[in-house]
Amino acid sequence: MPNTQSPDFFDINSLLSEDERQVRDTVARFVDDRVLPIISDCFENEKFPMELATEMAELGLLGPTIQDFGCAGLNQVAYGLIMQELEQGDSGVRSFASVQSSLVMYPINRWGSDEQKQRWMPALAKAEAIGCFGLTEPDGGSDPGTMKTIAKKDGNDWILNGAKMWITNGSIADVSVVWANTDQGIRGFLVEKDTKGYTTRDIPHKFSLRASITSELFFDNCRIPDTNRLPTAEGLSSPLSCLTQARFGIAWGAIGAAMACYREASEFASERILFGKPLSHKQQVQVRLADMLRRITTGQLLALQLGRLKDEGRIHHSQVSLAKWNNVRMALDIARDARDLLGAGGISVECCPIRHAMNLESVITYEGTETIHQLIVGREITGVAAF
Amino acid sequence: MRILTIVKQVPDSNATIKVKPDESGIDSAGLKLVPDPFDEFGIELAVQLREKRGDVEEIVALTVGPDKAAEALRVALAMGADKGMHLNDGAFDLTNELLLASIVAQAIKRDEAGFDLLLCGKYNIDLDSGAFGPALAEYLDIPHVGAVTGLDVSEDGKSFEARRRIEGAEEVVECGLPALLTIEKGLVEPRYPSLPNLMKAKKKPVDVLTSAELQTDESLQVATQFQSVAPPAPKPDCKFVEGEPEDMVKELVRLLREEAKVV
Ligand SMILES: Cc1cc2nc3c(=O)[nH]c(=O)nc-3n(C[C@H](O)[C@H](O)[C@H](O)COP(=O)(O)OP(=O)(O)OC[C@H]3O[C@@H](n4cnc5c(N)ncnc54)[C@H](O)[C@@H]3O)c2cc1C
Numbered sequence: 001m002p003n004t005q006s007p008d009f010f011d012i013n014s015l016l017s018e019d020e021r022q023v024r025d026t027v028a029r030f031v032d033d034r035v036l037p038i039i040s041d042c043f044e045n046e047k048f049p050m051e052l053a054t055e056m057a058e059l060g061l062l063g064p065t066i067q068d069f070g071c072a073g074l075n076q077v078a079y080g081l082i083m084q085e086l087e088q089g090d091s092g093v094r095s096f097a098s099v100q101s102s103l104v105m106y107p108i109n110r111w112g113s114d115e116q117k118q119r120w121m122p123a124l125a126k127a128e129a130i131g132c133f134g135l136t137e138p139d140g141g142s143d144p145g146t147m148k149t150i151a152k153k154d155g156n157d158w159i160l161n162g163a164k165m166w167i168t169n170g171s172i173a174d175v176s177v178v179w180a181n182t183d184q185g186i187r188g189f190l191v192e193k194d195t196k197g198y199t200t201r202d203i204p205h206k207f208s209l210r211a212s213i214t215s216e217l218f219f220d221n222c223r224i225p226d227t228n229r230l231p232t233a234e235g236l237s238s239p240l241s242c243l244t245q246a247r248f249g250i251a252w253g254a255i256g257a258a259m260a261c262y263r264e265a266s267e268f269a270s271e272r273i274l275f276g277k278p279l280s281h282k283q284q285v286q287v288r289l290a291d292m293l294r295r296i297t298t299g300q301l302l303a304l305q306l307g308r309l310k311d312e313g314r315i316h317h318s319q320v321s322l323a324k325w326n327n328v329r330m331a332l333d334i335a336r337d338a339r340d341l342l343g344a345g346g347i348s349v350e351c352c353p354i355r356h357a358m359n360l361e362s363v364i365t366y367e368g369t370e371t372i373h374q375l376i377v378g379r380e381i382t383g384v385a386a387f
Numbered sequence: 388m389r390i391l392t393i394v395k396q397v398p399d400s401n402a403t404i405k406v407k408p409d410e411s412g413i414d415s416a417g418l419k420l421v422p423d424p425f426d427e428f429g430i431e432l433a434v435q436l437r438e439k440r441g442d443v444e445e446i447v448a449l450t451v452g453p454d455k456a457a458e459a460l461r462v463a464l465a466m467g468a469d470k471g472m473h474l475n476d477g478a479f480d481l482t483n484e485l486l487l488a489s490i491v492a493q494a495i496k497r498d499e500a501g502f503d504l505l506l507c508g509k510y511n512i513d514l515d516s517g518a519f520g521p522a523l524a525e526y527l528d529i530p531h532v533g534a535v536t537g538l539d540v541s542e543d544g545k546s547f548e549a550r551r552r553i554e555g556a557e558e559v560v561e562c563g564l565p566a567l568l569t570i571e572k573g574l575v576e577p578r579y580p581s582l583p584n585l586m587k588a589k590k591k592p593v594d595v596l597t598s599a600e601l602q603t604d605e606s607l608q609v610a611t612q613f614q615s616v617a618p619p620a621p622k623p624d625c626k627f628v629e630g631e632p633e634d635m636v637k638e639l640v641r642l643l644r645e646e647a648k649v650v
Contacts, residue, residue, distance in 0.1 A: 001416070001417075019589075022462075022585055023585065025421075026579060026580060026582065026585065029579070058581060059581050060581040073586060074586070
């Protein structure tokens, strides 16, 4: 019988290696034991569960595809499954791991000097240091090429001025990977927490990703030694390739959120008796549940093949765009519909769909809005950039 | 000191159990299996003893089960065991704890260095029987202390003091090693196997033993005979008694007498 419960309707489980399954099950257990019991409270009270950062590090969830520095050296499918399981818990918790792994450890490992790697990678893997990624600015995140943050060379140092906005982990970060314009084009800098002239401010009143910290970063004549510049990162393509890593993880993560919403909705539908019958016996409700299952199954297959392509080194960034677009849209629609199926109870933080739906409003915007991903795929079809 | 920790792979306690239509067993298709949570207490205890003491030379994890049970062994190896023993043969009937104990005892006797401390859960959550641990101790002719909630191993590693909860009190048992302990919930909190350790666990050695090496004693096949499994009967409807406390009590007594006919 096909598994409609978890759900795994097309038996994706059988397409996974034993390593991949065991990684998934370990993270699933962690999420059940450690994330789910506290997450609605964190969301309601706008609190990032800092203790989970250390626990995720102990489990090896930070930089899990990296081979050195005590990291697990997993493949990309296993990384995707980690993201899926974390987001069964909460998109905010998954965002923390995404940023630390794909947007901070990845660039330092890829473009950093040996000294930078030795200093930061082991600490980041253990969550003894937290990182953030500063690309977006107040004026137009979709068009980062026009960024206003600038770094000017001054002897062996750089003088950094500007501001970044909507930065996950900003105020708790010990190191920020900051992208700035220079005479030679865009460059990446490691800005340390106590740098003079560097300040942060949390963005309050969010209705989304409330269990994750989002901040503004300000640079007022910050003096950054050249040894803190990522030596081999050059041009806008560097931050964009970080985004490809993170977007890959999001395409998987969104499936987790959708699975959690689907499960809650289908359980409710089988228990709720209306007009003398369980809700799940009504045609219209069955169509809705079937549609959720159809879209989750499609997303699962899409993500798995995307992961296999990435493991074979054959992935194209426009494929990642299509997957992020498809899967986040799928998850957001399912979360909203599951919320509706739950009736009035569905507006309470006690039920997961409203929390996921509100979170996914961020997920569909960050790491490239849905429109941007559609335009990336459109450019691939036509050869014309229409941004 | 050498420690053996026994781990059985069982259905996840959160999984929905489906009984086969002919009631011959549970439907294992797609069923999520995990290392028994009580056995994990044993693994964790072994690893903590090594972390605390200088004299733990080796921790061996043993499982009985089909190919898939290797996953449970791998968790034990990732948590800190050094090597595994996998008793894998269709003839090893997993529902017959006495038979299992006799097979495991044979496997243990094949190990020349011998074990000082044997650990397993106070029972396994699949059968809830609890016969395995004591039976194994009996086959090995060593002492057994059941449902242990506290443990101090002596400095010389030759004896221990174990605590266990009994009706209204706590019992303290002093005993020499070697011995077998079954572990109660609460003694230790099992760690999660980290992903790097899960990957490293693949490289640790695992000996596989089959019925070519281990005899299944015919006479034990009747020790436990598995008849059938059935899902629990559905819960009857609940009735809520409402009103002032005094009236509620009267109504409850009336219902118990007239409808339930129990008073
Ligand atoms: C919770 C949260 C966390 C975040 N974390 C980070 C982080 O850690 N680091 C980081 O650098 N950034 C982060 N971001 C920022 C995020 O990446 C940006 O918000 C996103 O790229 C969109 O930029 P914007 O908000 O400036 O919107 P804009 O770019 O101003 O877009 C506004 C609207 O215009 C649409 N649009 C854009 N271009 C076109 C076009 N050519 N044609 C038609 N429509 C178009 C967009 O789709 C959108 O609907 C985060 C955002 C959120 C909400």
